[in-house]
Structure formats: C-alpha cells, structure tokens
Amino acid sequence: MISGSSLILFAAFSVSLCDDGHEMEEFLKREYSLSKPYQGIGVSGSSHWELMGDALVTTDYVRLTPDHQSKQGAVWSRIPCHLRDWELQVHFKVHGQGKKNLNGDGLAVWYTQERMQKGPVFGNRDFFTGLGVFVDTYPNEEKLLEAQRKRYTPRTQRIFPYVLAMVGNGSISYDHERDGRPTELGGCSAMVRNLKHDSFLFIRYVRRRLTIMLDIDGQQEWRDCLDVPGVRLPQGYYFGASAVTGDLSDNHDLISMKLYQLTVLRSKQEDEEQQEVLVPSVDNMELLRPLTDAEGMSSVTVFFSVLFSMLGVFLLLVVGLVLYGHWSESRRKRFY
C-alpha cells in the first residue's frame, strides 16, 4: 500500500515541468534518502543516517517521539548535500491520544549547516543556519493570548496544525511562544493528525525558488502551501528531521524521506550570474520582522479606523454646509 503509492508519486514526478516550462528530470539519491528497511540506523556508523535523543527505529517507521510528555528526538543525514536543485518527499504520520489542540508540539524537517544538536526548535537547536519546515501542531500564541485574557484578533488567528517555513542565518531565533510568526516565510493550515491515509510533505528547491506542497487528503494530489522565489541556500548542508513533545504529546513518525536530484537546464549566463551563497537569505525580505503595533492592527481596528474617518469627512461636510448657509444668509442680509 505504502510502497505502491510512493511508486505512483515517483512515476508521476519522474519528468515534470518547472513553472517556466523547463523540463526537469528527477533522480532518487539513495545516499540522502531514508526509507525501509532502515538498515543499520542507530546501530552502527555504517548507515547514512544517525538517530538522536528519544528517536527509535522499528521495521515500519522511525519514531522521532512517542506519545509521551517531554520527549525529543531526531534523525540526521551524515552526508552534506551538494546538489543545487532538489526535491524532498517526506512521508510522515502524526498521531496520538490527545483531543483537538491537546497534543503537541510537532515535527520539523531541516536542511541546515548544523546537525545533531538538541534544542528548543522542535527538538533542534535555535539560531540554526539554513531551512526549517515545521509541522506545528500546537497553537502556542493563541493559548498565550487566551491566558492573558486578550481578545484574539482575526489577524493572527490560524487553524492548527500549521505548516510553516523559516530561513535562519545563524543569528535569528525561532519564537516558540508566537509559533514562529516573526520569522515565517509563509505557510498553510494542514489537518495532519490521526489520519487514516498516508500523509506527505513535499519540499522543492529549484533555481532558488522554494515550493512546499502537501498530500494529506489521501487523493494522491499535491496541494500548494508555499511558493517563495529568491531563497538563497548554500550547498553542503545536512538534511534531518526532529520532533518534540512537552506537556502535550503525539507520536511523530517518519516513514520515509526521499531526496530527488533535479536536473535543470541553465543558460551559460545564468550559470555565471549565480555566484556561491555563503549565508542563507531571502531576496527582498528581512528574515526577522518583529511585529510593530501598526503592523499588528487587526482587521477590526482597520474597519473602525475607516468608519471613523468616513464619519469625520461627513461631519466636516455638514459643518461646511452649515457655515456656508450662514455666510450666504448674512451676505443676503447685507444687500438688503
């Protein structure tokens, strides 16, 4: 069943078209891929993958965390990836006993300079350098605001689980309490918990364009989640995945991570223009954007500001008309 559907996916994607019509070819790169049977993982140095923390491997999946409190686990590739254009297909499963929003905290997929470092970002270190894609299953900000008895504004309301991408340059922090909003590249809601069918996350990086898609409806169809051009990621980083539980928990299981090399035809000029990237960045975007008060205006505030300005203009018009009436009256009186 599982291998069948991934076969279909592979066949469907073995030749595909890029946005601008260029044809691309895909090749599965086994050295960067994690799939059944997970031979030698966590046992010896012979495997391409290394386990960490509470992660464990069974015949059917790599369990990053079990459905217990305060666990964290990860799996990391041992080999840095020097491919320029690639696509990562992540087959995963998040499931547990917790009812809606009484589960946590989620899992992350990484392409970073650092590897095998414990920390607060879904079990991985903060101030990371590279790309993180988070499947965040717990709405921390919403709960925080509720606890502070602040009315929750529509601007910030999001349905969780939420998939979010972030690019770090080593000096910016993931804000866990705010679910990473100040540093997000973009994202989408995704009901990924306790699904009966297989769920997939798809990360494509071609010509510095980052695209994230999901297949979580059991239809073998990819749904767009995020599409950002101008994402500069250095080569030679490591792929990995991590997960964490806190007071609330879930099983975070990885069934496979398959990396495909994409061969993209580039003109000579394009090749020459593309100088090597040393620090991750995104064109025309600050990686950290603290929300100011003005930016934090909710749609309710905007609505009332517009309403009051319109009332103001109307009032001015009325006053103007009244004054004009008085003026013409007194002028008439002067003439008689």
Ligand SMILES: *[C@@H]1O[C@H](CO)[C@@H](O)[C@H](O)[C@H]1NC(C)=O
């Ligand atoms: C990292 O990003 C922040 C925020 O965009 C920026 O202020 C800082 O200079 C960047 N650091 C490096 C090393 O590029």
Ligand SMILES: [Ca+2]
């Ligand atoms: Ca969260």
